[in-house]
Amino acid sequence: LLVYMSPTCGCCSYWVKHMETNGFIVEEHKISNVNTIKTKAKITTKLASCHTAFIDGYVIEGHVPSKDVKKLLSEKADIKGLTVPGMPAGSNVPGMEVKKEPANFDVLAIQHDGSTRIWSHYE
Secondary structure, three states: OEEEEOOOOHHHHHHHHHHHHOOOOOEEEEOOOOHHHHHHOOOOHHHOOOOEEEEOOEEEEEOOOHHHHHHHHHHOOOOOEEEEOOOOOOOOOOOOOOOOOOOOEEEEEEOOOOOEEEEEEEO
């Protein structure tokens, strides 16, 4: 898992630890302008979060739980990748566990045409 993140973003580091704890080998690239990577990956502002990762030809944007990435890889889904837009905070958001109560959020599948659909929902 190749992750591009700001050198000063703590929540990104916590997400990396979540991914490593769940079996992923992570290579971190700390860069000052992650937006250049988002632009190359065609991640729109609407779909963006704080870090962008790549694995097996897929883009993983933001605080996507490891189980969703594992499902994506096992199913070999015909999509561009997954995103958790913005930075929802809650006990069930890997790297964003700053609130004791769980967040209500969706992991979105990014289609090749840029449209999205719900991949999974968390409450």
